[in-house]
Amino acid sequence: MKQDGKLDYLEMGAGGGSIDSVKAFYSAAFGWTFTDYGPSYSAYSEGLDGGFDGDVAATTKPLPVLFSENLEKSLDAVTEAGGKIVKPIFSFPGGRRFHFTDPAGNELAVWGE
Numbered sequence: 001m002k003q004d005g006k007l008d009y010l011e012m013g014a015g016g017g018s019i020d021s022v023k024a025f026y027s028a029a030f031g032w033t034f035t036d037y038g039p040s041y042s043a044y045s046e047g048l049d050g051g052f053d054g055d056v057a058a059t060t061k062p063l064p065v066l067f068s069e070n071l072e073k074s075l076d077a078v079t080e081a082g083g084k085i086v087k088p089i090f091s092f093p094g095g096r097r098f099h100f101t102d103p104a105g106n107e108l109a110v111w112g113e
Contacts, residue, residue, distance in 0.1 A: 010048055012064065029081035065097070065108070087099035094113075097110060
């Protein structure tokens with residue numbers, strides 16, 4: 001149910017070019033599916049929660065964080081799909097995670113318990 005003032009959508013860049021490589025990456029690494037709206041826009045529906053990080057070392061851009069039941073398997077899938085690991089698996093309060101960039105240069109994280 002949509003509600004006023006609630007996060008509803010997360011839009012990321014596709015690197016200014018064809019979105020085919022970004023779609024192929026997320027499909028291969030995480031099984032995402034897409035709905036195309038013209039030649040330069042494609043939507044996904046994969047869930048959304050959020051938080052704020054007040055650490056001065058935190059990224060200054062929004063950081064989408066995906067969940068994984070098996071962090072090592074997800075790291076391998078990201079690497080095999082062409083993602084670049086920018087922070088290897090590390091522990092944080094609540095679990096473990098890693099950060100990667102996709103073919104368009106967007107940084108995301110994957111976490112697991």
